[in-house]
Amino acid sequence: MATTYDNAVKQVNLREDRAAPVVVESVRKTFGRHTVLNGISMGVGRGETLAVLGRSGTGKSVLLRLIIGLEKPDSGSVRIDGQDIAGMTLDQLGAIRKKMGLLFQHAALYDSLTVGENVAFPLRHHRGEMSKSERADCVDQLLAEVGMEGNLGKMPSDISGGMQKRVGLARALALEPEILLLDEPTAGLDPISSAEINQLILKLQHERQMASVVVTHNLHSAKTIANRLAILDEGNVVIEGTFADLQHSEIEFVKEFLKQS
């Protein structure tokens, strides 16, 4: 059933599964005088995909950065596997981040490294026990999984935006994360590449059963890959539910959002 913002907060606060992989509770974040997130709450369970939609500048990407600890909330808590990450040091956060993978909006590949080295980067740092050949096999497998086999030696500047996103996804998956965060995975891509990325995410979800949060503008993409959708506006969750819930919502903003999407 669709929920209003207040109900959504209560619903999340009353969740029995307090140890869900990702729990965001009453998080408030401001930059200067601009309030980006105004006490939002949401949770994502194992094997579940939550799509976060909303207009530009409503704090969707900030939400992902808060979940992975790249930003700290002004108030409220972000709990990953039951641990509040707000007061953690960089090295403590590192242990939590090994369970997470993040695909950046513009892929953020290391431009001085090849495609293969980009994917191998987290492995080299955190899987010291792996031999060189095991690591090479792992990189090959990850690149094959995202349909980028045969591009090992190319530089990021030599491949298209869609391909960069695939490589970014392979890098995000390298440490076999339990939580996957995707920031605009289909933004700026043509419809065919978008559909391919959506299918890839669905396939990975099916195989790996991760808790995923996907930030997107693309309603079609959100409908395809997510179990639940949340719409943000002016720092609040306007509605959270399935796509059918959104369709039946009487909230004016939601109706307008669906109409324009």
Place this chain on the structure above:
Amino acid sequence: MNPPLPVKRPVGMPSAASFAGGLIGGFFEWFGSLGIFSWQVLKAGLTPPYEGRELLRQLDEVGSKSLPLVALAGAAIGVVISLEARYSLSRFGAKSMFPATLVYSVIQVMGPIITGLVVSGRVGAGIGAELASMKVTEQIDAIEASAINPYRFLAATRILACILMLPLLTLAADACGLLTGWFAQALVEPLSFHQFVESGFHGATFNSFLPPTFKTTVYGLIIGLIACFQGMRTSGGAAGVGRAATNSVVLASLFLILADVVLVKFILVVFP
């Protein structure tokens, strides 16, 4: 007679007081942020895991790749000092002092500072621009998101490489300076290399040459720290990258010269 009209500032122009306040605030903000950044780097650099592979890469980047430039600068300085010294010493009838003048000028004064300034230009700008570019394209965030401490991986390795490489590069600059200085003199009047070395280093002790060479570790610290700091705090796209590179070079060179004043006095007091 009408009273004079009050002077009106154009809209949007800050008063002198608010401008000065902003400048002073910015000054303290910059030093405060630098202090916090230095603490983060120190903490990360001293605790495992150590980034040996990246450190080796940076040693190559800072050391081997700066060597030709530093050697050339050292060689040029050797020739300039040789020409100037010969002329000045001849005027005072002290030509026999030429080898010692060249040796002491190159090793104690010009070699270290020229190496510092050349490395500040090449490496400072390089580190500043590289890290700034990584920052604006979210590559530093990606490193952090991959559970890797960017202060350890990016900053500590680069700063340590600068600290370790500056004395070695200084030795190279000194050697080139002495060689070309002797060669320039030998072209004018006969002076064997053996005579030059014997006379130039006569009465010299380790205290004469080691402190000026090892003070360049402080130059390395300044260059690495300021370039990493400027790079990692960048914002604002391509313009921000340009600003970071420029500020890295300007500030590192400025602090390097200021540090030299203190270090020269310190060396004179501690190693008389």
